[in-house]
Amino acid sequence: MAEATLRLENQTEKKVPLGTTFFDLVKSLGKLKEVLAVRVNGQPRDLSAKVEGDAEIGLLTFDSPEGKEVYRHSSAHLMAQAVKELFPTAKMTIGPPIEDGFYYDFDFERPFTPEDLEKIEAKMVEITKRDLQVFRMELSKEEAIRLFQERGEPYKVELIEEIEPPISAYRQGDFIDLCMGPHVPSTGKMKAFKLIASAGAYWRGSEKNKMLQRIYGTSFAKKDELDAHLKKLEEIKKRDHRKLGKELDLFSISDEIGPGLVLWHPNGAIIRKTLEDFWREAHVKSGYELVYSPHIARLDLWKQSGHLQFYKENMYAPMDIDGMPFELKPMNCPFHIMIYKSHLRSYRDLPFRWAELGTVYRYERSGVLHGLLRVRGFTQDDAHLFCRPDQIESEILKVLDFTTFVLKTFGFEHYDIYLSTRPEKYVGSLERWEQATAALESALKQKGLAYQIDPGEGVFYGPKIDMKIKDVLGRSWQCTTIQVDFNLPERFGISYRGEDGKEHQPIMIHRALMGSIERFFGILIEHYAGAFPIWLAPVQAKILPITERQREYAGQIQQRLREAGVRSEMDDRNEKIGLKIREAQLMKVPYMLVVGDREAADQTLAVRNRAGESTTLTLDAFEKKILEEITTRVG
RNA sequence: GCUGGCGUAGCUCAGUCGGUAGAGCAGCUGACUUGUAAUCAGCAGGUCGGGGGUUCAAUUCCCUUCGCCAGCUCCA
Numbered sequence: 001m002a003e004a005t006l007r008l009e010n011q012t013e014k015k016v017p018l019g020t021t022f023f024d025l026v027k028s029l030g031k032l033k034e035v036l037a038v039r040v041n042g043q044p045r046d047l048s049a050k051v052e053g054d055a056e057i058g059l060l061t062f063d064s065p066e067g068k069e070v071y072r073h074s075s076a077h078l079m080a081q082a083v084k085e086l087f088p089t090a091k092m093t094i095g096p097p098i099e100d101g102f103y104y105d106f107d108f109e110r111p112f113t114p115e116d117l118e119k120i121e122a123k124m125v126e127i128t129k130r131d132l133q134v135f136r137m138e139l140s141k142e143e144a145i146r147l148f149q150e151r152g153e154p155y156k157v158e159l160i161e162e163i164e165p166p167i168s169a170y171r172q173g174d175f176i177d178l179c180m181g182p183h184v185p186s187t188g189k190m191k192a193f194k195l196i197a198s199a200g201a202y203w204r205g206s207e208k209n210k211m212l213q214r215i216y217g218t219s220f221a222k223k224d225e226l227d228a229h230l231k232k233l234e235e236i237k238k239r240d241h242r243k244l245g246k247e248l249d250l251f252s253i254s255d256e257i258g259p260g261l262v263l264w265h266p267n268g269a270i271i272r273k274t275l276e277d278f279w280r281e282a283h284v285k286s287g288y289e290l291v292y293s294p295h296i297a298r299l300d301l302w303k304q305s306g307h308l309q310f311y312k313e314n315m316y317a318p319m320d321i322d323g324m325p326f327e328l329k330p331m332n333c334p335f336h337i338m339i340y341k342s343h344l345r346s347y348r349d350l351p352f353r354w355a356e357l358g359t360v361y362r363y364e365r366s367g368v369l370h371g372l373l374r375v376r377g378f379t380q381d382d383a384h385l386f387c388r389p390d391q392i393e394s395e396i397l398k399v400l401d402f403t404t405f406v407l408k409t410f411g412f413e414h415y416d417i418y419l420s421t422r423p424e425k426y427v428g429s430l431e432r433w434e435q436a437t438a439a440l441e442s443a444l445k446q447k448g449l450a451y452q453i454d455p456g457e458g459v460f461y462g463p464k465i466d467m468k469i470k471d472v473l474g475r476s477w478q479c480t481t482i483q484v485d486f487n488l489p490e491r492f493g494i495s496y497r498g499e500d501g502k503e504h505q506p507i508m509i510h511r512a513l514m515g516s517i518e519r520f521f522g523i524l525i526e527h528y529a530g531a532f533p534i535w536l537a538p539v540q541a542k543i544l545p546i547t548e549r550q551r552e553y554a555g556q557i558q559q560r561l562r563e564a565g566v567r568s569e570m571d572d573r574n575e576k577i578g579l580k581i582r583e584a585q586l587m588k589v590p591y592m593l594v595v596g597d598r599e600a601a602d603q604t605l606a607v608r609n610r611a612g613e614s615t616t617l618t619l620d621a622f623e624k625k626i627l628e629e630i631t632t633r634v635g
Numbered sequence: 636g637c638u639g640g641c642g643u644a645g646c647u648c649a650g651u652c653g654g655u656a657g658a659g660c661a662g663c664u665g666a667c668u669u670g671u672a673a674u675c676a677g678c679a680g681g682u683c684g685g686g687g688g689u690u691c692a693a694u695u696c697c698c699u700u701c702g703c704c705a706g707c708u709c710c711a
Contacts, residue, residue: 111639199706200638207708211638255702310711365636547668582672596670608671
């Protein structure tokens, strides 16, 4: 009998007869329990598939991204089977794995209720107990269409009509679903799953189509992994910036003022002020100059910039001022261009680096507003660099250094970086695009930053680098964006006088590091779970006298700390120390300074931190410690 | 914008299968002078998101509108 040589991941080779199933192969390796599917020469396959020749074999377990996909895709099938058994009139549509789980969309006469989800989950458990074997079927297009027509699944028929044969489907018990696969070998493989939510979703994602009922679920290979994941979801809920924003009295969004418009309360405002001071100081140190611009400008400016043409949906209606239309600004760039235009510029002047905390207003559809993360009025930490083409790379290098420094200050040290290249519709010459894209890429490489290329995802006016930061829970947030712009310099006809005495067009680079102050603040609240590091904390130290007898001593401490620039407060209410501590703790105050008769006599402080640890220090020692922590921005 | 859910005191929430509402915390007043996450008592507080309709009567049912939440969509 003919044999095939299989090379396994650990570089060992194994000879097996042709036609051996991967199931048998995995069994012979003693890994049947954890292996869900295999990768054959890079292609994921079922365990039931047969060895057809020499191949590189990978074993897919739940620990690999591909294994997770297989497992969760099978989980989606399991859920669909449960739904069909409970609600036979539900029509199946699609059900893919997603990050952290899976979903399945059904066309059903009503939304699924939480009680439905419980029933479905119970049915899923039952189906796993049946441990149904999962079979792959390969069909011609006609067979596939007939099969799903007979089964009364019109959405599946619609999908089949658009795909090329051979068409595959998977069967477990009486349940059949159109699917590329691969899948786990039997329903009993699914050990730990939970249905999370139901919600509406459009067929094929278009609001012109019918609204379907989507059920989200998640699944894991082990119960404790599922529990850990559910715990993380709880943690995310606890950290919700909207909840913490209210509890810590940081900000509010008022119905009477309008959706997406933020009120910064004193506690939030002092954090913002501290953050902005840091931002300005850092920019000046890094060779930027600060500028300011107005909130409205003549409509003509936006015509010239092209925003009226390309950004209209996000702009508010113009207002009439003395018979002339003015527009609320959605961006700062045209203003900075006008500053550029206010003088004749020489190649010797370039680059210019102009930064502004510029407040812009953009119309966002009502359904997308979300706390501080998506608002209608916000302040960008914006800057525009005007440089010569040969300066792009060095400028990008500086921006990359600068943004990593700024983000690191807030404890963000892991990024996903994307380089977006020329889209189909673009302005500017091919040569410019290539030069700029190469400059961006070269800068990323020099910095040793790992990045992915997003082909064709650049903006029409130039290539860009986007950075997503990872917070303490591992969630990604898009903040930094660095965009080369060939368009606006052209539209506004800006130029500089070159060495050759001729006019040249400068390159403009837009960049925002935090993105917007509002959004970044929202991310920070969640990142720190409201327990801001001491340099940002609204109240850095709270003095808690035990009785009225220590009021004078407590007052001296407060005065001393205030003079040293520490944001301190005193709680001299006629209350028990337990209550004062509890309230300071709930407000996540970094240091509680308890002073009773003992401390007053010794001129010391009982310093309690947020973790509940106490030490006794002299006032001098505490002042030194807290100032050190504030200036170094630790803790 | 779309689908679904929700909107009751400053906050968190209960309640009314139609007869104009209740708790805890917060607030105010008083007592207590207190040692590391809630001292006790009393008082006060709501046109039940807004508008309209049905009804003898609407916070409750219906319509509409605004807002919030989840998801979709969108984010040149």
